[in-house]
Structure formats: structure tokens, C-alpha cells
Amino acid sequence: MGGDHGPASVVPAALLALDRHPTLSLIVCGDTSALEPHLQTASTLARERIQIKHAPEQVAMDEKPSAALRGKRDSSMRYAIDLVKDGSAAACVSAGNTGALMAIARFVLKTLPGIDRPAICAAMPGLRHGTRVLDLGANVDSSSEELFRFAVMGSVLSSAIDARENPTVALLNIGEEEIKGNDRVKQTAVLLEQSSLNYRGFAEGNDIFSGVFDVIVCDGFVGNVALKASEGVASMLLQFAKEEFQRNLWTKFSALLATPALKRLQRRVDPRRYNGASFLGLRGTVVKSHGGADALAFGRAIDEAVLQVRQEVPERISAKLEQILVHQQVV
């Protein structure tokens, strides 16, 4: 079992998820001897709804995806994906190596018709509401057709999970008037304008957090850099704030008094509440948790997977893609 904390965060998260979802049952793949100690506190009722599947191997966090795919056929990650493939599980949630999870999921589950490589989609906090952004790093140099399909998948996800009737979709671009984006973005805009999606035009980087759009579409290179740059600036601000509040007795005292406001602020932007990135375009549900996720964060990724299964997201995406591909051929 992967992730930075392994069973120490996954098992408690699983137990809490069982409480939240009365019809849920879970198969935890990993080293039995490492998992068992964490299950000691489980109630008999919960224990009956958790099955352990022993996996003798583990994909390392820094292992090459191709090596993991070829060499780790008895890893917890591979077993979890295999369970989705053979129908024993409805979804896979993993905090392991992203590249390996993507490679194994793509190889074992296969992609939907029209999708060559799945896109990574995550929800971002925003001023007005959250926004689903994709792709966050699975694809680089995506063609306009691929970007268009990301838009379709993001729109289906937002509609199914966030209960938006007709999700607004925007295309990430830059504001330089004379240039207004690269060729692929311009071509994608044309495809989106001609589609039945609720396309609202270009978004700029800051719109990822303005919460004006339901879905923002971009190439995985751009999306990944934007996501990590945002994490970088947030970490820097947090570190500087800590330093300033630790500076002297007075600032320490003022931080103490400001605790209620600071705690509420922290809760509002807590990345754990947004944990769980979806691999969209697979013939099955795979949710990737952040590697450093604790039980609360991993539980959020489980919730996301439960919702996607209930809302039949892969089936809906498949139907929408088919409808669009047929339409494109007719045109």
C-alpha cells in the first residue's frame, strides 16, 4: 500500500467511510501484517464490511510507471485495479505513485472509446464556489480534439457530482490580446463553440480560484504547473504568516486570540477537503488521493469515489462521448 502514511491513514479513513456510507463495503489491498494492527479498533460490524486482500508487493512512490506496470503484478496497487476490472470492486482509491496508478489503470481497465489517455481532474476551492480543473498532468501537448474531450468529461463530472444542471465550461488561456493563446487553444475554442456544452469562453489563471466557472479545461502541462504554483504560493504565505506570528511574545499572544478566525480560515481552504483527483476517461472509477493524505483527506477521496460510482460517471461520460463522436462524424 502506497502513499506517505500507508495503512496508518488508509485504514482509519476506511473505517470512517463505512460509518458515513451504510451500504459501502471495502476491500483493502496491502500487506496483511501491516494492515491488521490498524483494524484492531474496528467494531465487529465494520470489520464485516472490510475485506483484506493481501498483496506481497508494493509500488514505490518514486518507481517508474513502466517498471511498476511490468514488474509489480502482485502489488497492492495492481490488485486494487484488477478488482475493478473483474467487477469485484466498483472503484479504486489510491494514495500511491500517480504515474504508476495511471499506467496500470490505463493498461488494465482500458480507456473509453475516443479517449487515448485519461485526464486528471480535481476540484479547486474558489471565491464563489469550487471549480473542477482538468487536465492536471496526465497529458502534455494535447490536441484540440483531446482538450475538447476533456471539456466533455469535466462537464459530465460536474453535472453528476456537483449537481449542476448545465455546468459552465471555460478554456484556460492567457490575456495577451494580440496572441490570445496558442493554436490548439484557439482551435479548441471553435470546437467548444459549436458543441452543446455550456461553453463560456476563455478563463485566465486567476479564474481557477475565482469560482466563476464550473469546469476549466487546459493541457496537463499547464494545469500541473498552475496547480503546483498555487500550492507553492499558499505554502509560502503560510510559512511567512507562521514566522510573523512567532516573532515575539506579543505576536504569539495575538495569534492565540486570533485562533478562532485562523482556524475557520484554515478549514475553508484546507486542501484535505479537496483531496481526490479523478482519472477521467477510463472504463471504471479511479480516484487518486494526495500521497501525503491523512485519514480525513483519504476519506474525502473515498467519498468522491462513492459519489462517482453512484452517479455512474464512467457510463455517463461514455454516453456523452459517443453522442459527440457520432455527431462529429455526421458533420
Place this chain on the structure above:
Amino acid sequence: MGGDHGPASVVPAALLALDRHPTLSLIVCGDTSALEPHLQTASTLARERIQIKHAPEQVAMDEKPSAALRGKRDSSMRYAIDLVKDGSAAACVSAGNTGALMAIARFVLKTLPGIDRPAICAAMPGLRHGTRVLDLGANVDSSSEELFRFAVMGSVLSSAIDARENPTVALLNIGEEEIKGNDRVKQTAVLLEQSSLNYRGFAEGNDIFSGVFDVIVCDGFVGNVALKASEGVASMLLQFAKEEFQRNLWTKFSALLATPALKRLQRRVDPRRYNGASFLGLRGTVVKSHGGADALAFGRAIDEAVLQVRQEVPERISAKLEQILVHQQVV
């Protein structure tokens, strides 16, 4: 005169800059009648070092660059660039329309040999120290040769202005092991490895704010999105913090007590302190101030221009490019 505040921020900034730089003199281009009222408080000594060049036209903030280039030959922006061209001024600082400034500067001043289109470079605050990032939006779909030249220019700038002996240079990339960037990034890495630059490999988005590298190089599309996404997350955090501290009497009181720490925090990440993006690769010095700059921020952009002129940045870049282009031809 452009920018959101026009003469109201530019003239006070100019007066303060004259105080800071005893050998500086300034030519302010704009509408005389709009400028004069702001000069009333100037001392006789300062007034002697400020010249007004009346410009009957103004480039609007939303004007198309091509339209501004063709149609606004008597604008304050065009006059300012013309003054650099004819040697009356050593540098141009503007808070006006970025695209128009780039188009006019490129047309009037021309680019250095080997540079087709200048790159926009700005300093970002960081955990350890600031980092100069380029390109921030002037170029999209840059070739590996172009990205390599951005690295050369950024390295020269950092060495000249930030007094780094051998600035560390990194290439912005994504962490997905199997992909590790698009083709252009991979090809640029080869060029950088073979060069005399202090190249340190790939950076990820969060490194823009980690302050580990002196220079980070990327395509303008990626750089622009990263910059704006960072601004977006910072605005969101600020807004949420304000809301939480305004929530009730207690939180308002605690904010009051926390003022010293909050003020210091604000000063450390004050974007005004980082105002002034350089157009690198021109035969002359052009510094772009943020459109919303107040006097303090605009003054910072003037300081940047003064430093670049003193350190002969365009000449140094030209020499370094020539050296590299000759070397490439030999190889």
C-alpha cells in the same frame, strides 16, 4: 499616459525616484494639463530634473496592440519609446497596455540579434529568496532554441541586477515521471546541459515560490497561467482571511491585536515590492509596471529600470547571446 491611475501615481513616483537617485532625470510623457497639477508640490530642484513631453493621444488599456502600433503615433507610450530609440532617454517605464507596449517597443527599438520576440521577466517572492521567471506571456509555443535564449537572458539579468555571480537556472516542468515534460522542454534541457549556464535541471510549479533557483524558464503561456493562478490563490486567501476576521466583534478585536504581525506579513509579500517586469531581448530597456500600480509600486519599476541601465543589461545580454550563437555555429 496609461495605467489605471495615470499621472496620479506616475508623477508622485517620479518625484520620489528623483530623491532616491540623485543623478536621475526624467521625461514624463502625457497630457500636460493632466500632469501639471501633480507637479505643483515638486521642489524647484526636482522640477528642474523633470521634463514634460506633451502627448496628445493615449493608448487605451483595452486597445488592440496592432491598432495602437498603427494608429497611435502621437500617444504618450509611443513618445516614450521613441525617446529611448533616439537616445534622449536611457529607458522607458510604463503602466500602460502590455500588448501595445510590447508591439511598439519591438517595432521601434527592434530586438537583439537572435531574438525574434522579447520575453517578459519578473521577480517573484520566495521562501529563501526571490526568483526571476520568464517568459510571463509575450511568447506562446516557444521553440527549444527560444526557451534556451530566455535562459541566457534571465541569467544575465539575475547576474547584473541581483548580483549573483553565477545564477542558478532551472527549467519549468511537470513531475510526471513517465512523461517528464513535452518535447520542447526535453530538447531545451539538452541545450542547457551543454551550455556554460549554471543549469540545475527541472523545477516544478511550486519552485517559483520556493526561492531555490535564481532563474526559472518557461513558455509564456505556462508562465502567464502560473503567475495569474498564484495571484488568484493569494487573492482568495486574502479575501477569506478578511471575511473571517470581520465575522464578529471578537474576531475584529483579535485582528486589531494581530495588526503588527499582519502588517509585517503584508509587507513581505506586498506585490508592489515586486512591481516592474522587464522586456528582455530589446535593443533598449523597457520596464512594464502593473496597470494598477500606485506611486510606491511604480517607483519600484523606475528603480528596476535605473538598475538595468546602470548595469547595461541590454548590452550584456547582446554580448552573451552573440557569444552563444557563435559557439552554436562552430559546434
